[in-house]
Amino acid sequence: MNSPCPNMIPEKRHLESGTRKLAEEMAEALEALWTMEEGGISSFSEASRQAATELTPQLLESLRRENLIAIDSKGRATFLPEGRVLAERIIRRHRLAERLICDVLGSTVDESEDAACEFEHLLAEGITNSICTLLGHPRYCPHQRPIPEGECCRQAREELKPIVVSSEQLSVGESARVAYLSSGEQGRLLRLSALGITPGATIRLLQKWPSFVFQCDQTEIALELEVARHIYVWQTPQE
Amino acid sequence: MSSAADPAVRKIVLVGNPNVGKSVIFRLLTGSYVLVSNFPGTTVEISRGKFEVSGTTYEVVDTPGVGSMVPQSEDERVTCEVLIGERPDLIMQVADAKNLRRTLLVTSQLAEFRIPMVLVLNMMDEAEERGIEIDSRGLSERFGLPVVETVAIYSQGRKQLIQAIQKAAAIESPVSKALSDHPAFPAIISAGVTPALLSVEWLALDDRTLQHGIERRFGPHAVSQMQKRTESYRSERHRSFAKEIAATRNSFIDRAAVEFRKKRNPRYLDQPGVTGSRIWLALLYAGMALLLWNEVGSLSGLPAPCKALYGLIGKHFPPQGTGTIDFVQSILFGAPGPGRYDFGLVYAAAHLLMFIVPVVVPLGFLLKRNRAFVHEIGILTRRPSTGFPILLLVLLLVYEFVGYTGAQTLVGLMENVFFGDYLIPLFSRLAPSGLLGQVLVGKYGLISMGLTYAIAIVLPVVATFFIAFGLMEDSGYLPRLAILSDRLMRIMGLSGKATLPMVLGLGCCTMATITTRILNSRKERLIATLLLALGIPCSAQLGVILGISASFSFATTLAVLGVVFSQLVLVGYLASRLIRGRPGEFIFEIPPIRIPQLRNVMLKTWHRVRWYLKEAVPLFLYGTFALFLLDYLHLEGRSLLGWIERGLEPVLTGILDLPPQAASIFVLGFLRRDYGAAGLYDLVRHGALTAQQTVVSMIVITLFVPCLASFLVIAREHGIRRALAITAFIVPFAISVGGAAGWIMRVLNISLQ
Numbered sequence: 008m009n010s011p012c013p014n015m016i017p018e019k020r021h022l023e024s025g026t027r028k029l030a031e032e033m034a035e036a037l038e039a040l041w042t043m044e045e046g047g048i049s050s051f052s053e054a055s056r057q058a059a060t061e062l063t064p065q066l067l068e069s070l071r072r073e074n075l076i077a078i079d080s081k082g083r084a085t086f087l088p089e090g091r092v093l094a095e096r097i098i099r100r101h102r103l104a105e106r107l108i109c110d111v112l113g114s115t116v117d118e119s120e121d122a123a124c125e126f127e128h129l130l131a132e133g134i135t136n137s138i139c140t141l142l143g144h145p146r147y148c149p150h151q152r153p154i155p156e157g158e159c160c161r162q163a164r165e166e167l168k169p170i171v172v173s174s175e176q177l178s179v180g181e182s183a184r185v186a187y188l189s190s191g192e193q194g195r196l197l198r199l200s201a202l203g204i205t206p207g208a209t210i211r212l213l214q215k216w217p218s219f220v221f222q223c224d225q226t227e228i229a230l231e232l233e234v235a236r237h238i239y240v241w242q243t244p245q246e
Numbered sequence: 247m248s249s250a251a252d253p254a255v256r257k258i259v260l261v262g263n264p265n266v267g268k269s270v271i272f273r274l275l276t277g278s279y280v281l282v283s284n285f286p287g288t289t290v291e292i293s294r295g296k297f298e299v300s301g302t303t304y305e306v307v308d309t310p311g312v313g314s315m316v317p318q319s320e321d322e323r324v325t326c327e328v329l330i331g332e333r334p335d336l337i338m339q340v341a342d343a344k345n346l347r348r349t350l351l352v353t354s355q356l357a358e359f360r361i362p363m364v365l366v367l368n369m370m371d372e373a374e375e376r377g378i379e380i381d382s383r384g385l386s387e388r389f390g391l392p393v394v395e396t397v398a399i400y401s402q403g404r405k406q407l408i409q410a411i412q413k414a415a416a417i418e419s420p421v422s423k424a425l426s427d428h429p430a431f432p433a434i435i436s437a438g439v440t441p442a443l444l445s446v447e448w449l450a451l452d453d454r455t456l457q458h459g460i461e462r463r464f465g466p467h468a469v470s471q472m473q474k475r476t477e478s479y480r481s482e483r484h485r486s487f488a489k490e491i492a493a494t495r496n497s498f499i500d501r502a503a504v505e506f507r508k509k510r511n512p513r514y515l516d517q518p519g520v521t522g523s524r525i526w527l528a529l530l531y532a533g534m535a536l537l538l539w540n541e542v543g544s545l546s547g548l549p550a551p552c553k554a555l556y557g558l559i560g561k562h563f564p565p566q567g568t569g570t571i572d573f574v575q576s577i578l579f580g581a582p583g584p585g586r587y588d589f590g591l592v593y594a595a596a597h598l599l600m601f602i603v604p605v606v607v608p609l610g611f612l613l614k615r616n617r618a619f620v621h622e623i624g625i626l627t628r629r630p631s632t633g634f635p636i637l638l639l640v641l642l643l644v645y646e647f648v649g650y651t652g653a654q655t656l657v658g659l660m661e662n663v664f665f666g667d668y669l670i671p672l673f674s675r676l677a678p679s680g681l682l683g684q685v686l687v688g689k690y691g692l693i694s695m696g697l698t699y700a701i702a703i704v705l706p707v708v709a710t711f712f713i714a715f716g717l718m719e720d721s722g723y724l725p726r727l728a729i730l731s732d733r734l735m736r737i738m739g740l741s742g743k744a745t746l747p748m749v750l751g752l753g754c755c756t757m758a759t760i761t762t763r764i765l766n767s768r769k770e771r772l773i774a775t776l777l778l779a780l781g782i783p784c785s786a787q788l789g790v791i792l793g794i795s796a797s798f799s800f801a802t803t804l805a806v807l808g809v810v811f812s813q814l815v816l817v818g819y820l821a822s823r824l825i826r827g828r829p830g831e832f833i834f835e836i837p838p839i840r841i842p843q844l845r846n847v848m849l850k851t852w853h854r855v856r857w858y859l860k861e862a863v864p865l866f867l868y869g870t871f872a873l874f875l876l877d878y879l880h881l882e883g884r885s886l887l888g889w890i891e892r893g894l895e896p897v898l899t900g901i902l903d904l905p906p907q908a909a910s911i912f913v914l915g916f917l918r919r920d921y922g923a924a925g926l927y928d929l930v931r932h933g934a935l936t937a938q939q940t941v942v943s944m945i946v947i948t949l950f951v952p953c954l955a956s957f958l959v960i961a962r963e964h965g966i967r968r969a970l971a972i973t974a975f976i977v978p979f980a981i982s983v984g985g986a987a988g989w990i991m992r993v994l995n996i997s998l999q
Contacts, residue, residue: 201313231832
């Protein structure tokens, strides 16, 4: 689960008023509220039960004072525009860090969770975008929760081809080298690698509908979209 | 297992990727028959055989194919269990020569067992044709094991195999070597489990069965020791040793695959055109056009070449009158009579010539002569735009062959001529007129009913179906259906992979239920088993449905198949909602299109027919005898069968609107589905049922209970509780669907004539 990180340094610009300790706690609270919102939970009592640290009334009050959230009479919190932007960035950093640790460094999903907490506070906005580009603008974290889009994702869609793309984006007949498999599920990874689809292998897309068919070495392999989507490949630059 | 105690017998286990020809090698070594087809997952259970060379007896164990020795499905697990539990003297790894990387993955895993090994590179012809050269001497030197190149399907290389068996030696695992400096390595090795590294991966899978296997062999202490050590490594370093092993293995095989393999241009691309191919291609198109024309013509009132030909034969050779039956005459041109059809051999030949030969002959020629064409067919059959029309064409061909040649011509010939005109009259004359005569040739006689059903009605259908099916299996066409059907199967909570057991179910549900082992999730296996038991008609049933439709109308067939199909989808959909668990993932290897070996197809058909004769015919006879007894024994002035008919009356006449004689079909259907189908065929032929009633009974017997054999298999694979639950669901369901279909036809006044 996406538990908030205890040692996160949020964007200070917005939280200069508080002490460092308070700033960390507020960032943590924002992350918790985002996760709760995704899960469809809107009342504080429930949210605080699920968050790693208590969402104390004081903490929420300070968020409200910063104009980050609004609290209605029943105690439900909603993000104000500024708070939403801030929370989105924090979440994005955290989940990209998980993705990076899980896929590139090859740790398990649980391990990536812990490491991401340590890792993410090192990430400045620029580096975050570089990592996002390197990973091919992934859409989901290893827990299959959506990663908020950054500026780089929007740009990439419009102009540049990203270096790494999901294999579902290849066109029929195109070859590419496998960069990584983004599914955290061990069984699927084993099945794919037994058939030869492992990082470094070259695959060629033969067909997209009704199922994906790839050629890998001398083997033709049929996959459903859901599986193909999680195979990320280095796209060979095209003229 | 008994041989484990006998030190004189050396045990060889065949292991390898799916669909590489392990069973062919098994056949080559032992000479005993096992099923061979061109798709992954043909072998789902182990088979054993023996052979002897210069005084030593070898026991050979054939295992299901594995992608990796870290199992992902039931059939793969079976192979791992054999290796842990049976302590073979030798592992013979069979490999597809063109896929060296996948081969070496398994080699590197097998090496850890420290059992002498032989590597067999099979299908060298295909590798060569695709321009792949393998440095097998280099491989042999590097790994220190004998490497044999074979093309086993042509029975080549038995001598080399036997030489290699005698030279086999245990080899050092390259992955163990690479990891020997790893911090976790010494602790894991000292637990004393072989294979050490593989066991770490098995334990990481959290697979109870494998864990028990290791515990049985090396003691629970060793397992808990290993678990403790990997766990402490994991908590110290935040890394998973299992994953590191897998990564090391991958990088090793990546390097090795490049080192020992060279690739040129594929040979079939060097010489694309073969002289005469164009003419054959034109003939193929013409043949397909002729088939379609004849098909449209015979279903409608339009003129067609086949009708013209039949008319011509009928004009010159009118069928013999019933009075003087000439044997040759009736075999060649059929004999008219009540409920009889055109079944003469001449008509059958004319039919083959009009429908099947024009397509199959040019196709066979092109497949044999033009490699580029084979390659092209592989692509066309999996693309939806061409794949669905091709599927339709294939279905038409199978329909004509099984439904007409089998269910019409051969059944007609056997039932009317051999049994009706000769055997039964002969036995009637020979048999004493008393009770014994009744038992043999009476209404429920062993010959007049049991053997007639088994040999005259079901056997021709089953045999023709097995021939058609064998050709499809060996060509590699079936797995391509999986690609086309994945989306549809998803509605039923299945993946395209489940298409294979479903299609196999048309041959026999019992085998198909075992084949569901190739599916990856428990949920998927359960749904596939349920659907197989519910609505996949076996070949005899399907043949009967097709055969009967010829006597009514094409609409009858469509109505029956439409209802059954829609119920399958509906039940599958509901089951996928109700049964908990994850739906299966579709990751499936598609084998290349290969030219079916006629010898293998005929051998396979022969063995299947023999299996049918051995398994089914006795059941038919017992069943008939039981019916005879039920008819013979009386209670309060009514036969027992009469009582059953009366007991079933509320259901039969009340819900299904069928005549009381239909009771016997359902009694037979309980025993074997095809037996019930044969009974139905008989009733229809004697005009006992209207078209509507025929449709209703066909729906009910298709959906009806799984036959005894498949019930036992379901119980074995899923437990008796699930088997009973499936049956308890199916019986009322089948009757209500049949009842509803009948009711709709009556209300809407659909006659189907």
